[in-house]
Amino acid sequence: MDNEIQHNGIHGDEFHQLEDSSYNDYSDTTGIAVPIGDSTEPLDPTLPVYRLRLPYSHETFQAVFTTDLLSVGAMVIVPTRYGKDIAQIIGLVENRGNLTIGEVVSIDRIATSEDIEKAQQNKEKEKEAFTICREKIISHRLDMKLVSVHYLLEESKILFFFTAESRVDFRELVKDLVSIFKTRIELRQIGVRDESRIVGGLGVCGRGYCCHTVSDKLKPVSIKMAKDQNLSLNSMKISGPCGRLLCCLAYEHSFYNEVRRQLPQEGCKLIWQDANWKVAEVDPVGGKIKVICEDGRQVYVPVSRFEKQDGRWRLIDL
Template sequence: MSDILTDHPEPVDLSDDTRAADAESPPVTAKGRPKASDDIPEPIYRLKTLHSSETSFGYYVHLGADWPHFRSRAELELLLEGPIAQQAMAAKGSSSVESTAEKDLPAGADTLPSQDQAEISTPESEAPSLAPLSTEQHIPLRSLAVAPTKYGKDIVEVQGIILDKASINLDELVLIERPAGIDDLRRLRENKEKEQQAYVLCRDKIWARNLPMKLVSAHYLLDEPKILFYFTAESRVDFRELVKDLVSVFKMRIELRQIGVRDEARVTGGCGVCGRVLCCHGISDRLNPVSIKMAKDQNLSLNSLKISGPCGRLLCCLSYEHQFYKDARRELPQEGVKFIYDGALFKVVEVNALTGTVKMAGEDGRVLDMKAGRFKYEEGRWKVIEIQA
């Protein structure tokens, strides 16, 4: 999770050196990775892992004659549940499934309607500002693909094309291997069921050993005999005996990764106070630093319940418009500034950068609201400009 601001800026694999080598996380595949920024192929896609919502960069090299069909998760699920999948199962000798396929297939139709003929509902998700995808030589938005990740080969979602090459981290650039197919989606579903069982078993093992850690999630990789367990803890945890217990049960490679509470919200997902998907889960896993000063500059309530997310930390969205407020406040006097106006001493009590107004209270009891255009900074102090009649 490099370049991600979390409670643990560099979440590391806490696998002990004495642990078997196969318990270590494999390095990101460098196959086809360019050596300089000038050699970066185009287009570059932003990829998001389905299990942890971590993002990386990838490119695709097509060597065949026909451009492959990249499909979204909704399309793959439709194909998996539709008559085509049932006919494929019937061809393997299942007479019962064959009768069901014939029953469900519309009269006179032998194939599933194409995307142009059938309206396919895709799940709504947040995405960064990306280039529109219009040509068939681009991978469509929200398509699923198989690509290497920092943990191993897995299914990723294409979030769009990166326009700004300066934002691309070459260490995260990987080669997209192929489109995800029906078999991959079926494997993903099977893994989801096994992940629930693995989560419960690992949680019970943690309780049995009374370890000071909270299990967040479990994940099976697509084609590798390996399980990832994410957990949170207040300090470093010695879980070598726990790993031995898990290896004896699952008979495969085990990796436990400690993450921060902000990363926990990113992995598990959820809904924010605005009613939308959590920013860290749906928009980007690049978490910017957030401070209480950002809330003050935007005149927001400092009630921790109103400006904190499910992770218990300040809302990520506090940083989205902070630069606007900073720029706007440079043209306005700050709270506490005093000056003479209309024969009385006034003090600025409130600044609203959004509306460009300043509220000031005078010693004579008057409270005035003035527009930003009435103020001018001269000779080291603020002045109120008189309006010409």
């Protein structure tokens, strides 16, 4: 629900508490930045399309700029779901497909030196606001965890992002924050995967979190993906620091699916050396298949020795 709070003439907002985005597959602009329009009209193919990132949330989206060619690393001003803000160009979109006007954002302008300086100053103000808000959360005994704070560049608004296991009544907290900062206050409840994307860190592989460094698109990950990749189903081994299944399971799943389509599946029965055998395990990466004989023998066979004829698989003797 949206509730508005008036405090000494200052407008404070209590906004939606979002559902955990780990269950959603976001498009490039949905909920992140404001697209040119909702039209399905094709985008001018001569316009270069840039990929931009919002520094404070690590969310990315696609945008165009009709005035000048922009270089990677340039800072620009774009319309976002919260208001105009600063973003960084991280590259050109090469595989643009059939992009429509409704899928891209129009860059307002190139950020000036004053904009960049203000953004740096805001970072210091955000640290102070974070400390104050956290103290107020404790004093109000609210069961919520503050994740980050962001000052919008061109709007009189401060964003506070938090996680919580359930809905939180933070109306009194908002009143306190409005009275302290004398500006519009917006609190947003985010999911644990969003928290990992914003904060960052090192995964079990020793590299930065995928959601923070590789892709911010939090696509659904299922336990079936782990099964298809012959991974241990121990939740501790296939879960990230956020407690959800590892994002990399989804990245590699298409490879396993493609390779598996060309190999016999688990449970497939075949006759070899005058005995009945059954496929017990397929290892696409190792290039071997485990087969079990009816008499209990177990053998690992290279995938190159399997051949499909007339819709049935058979083992080729060397």
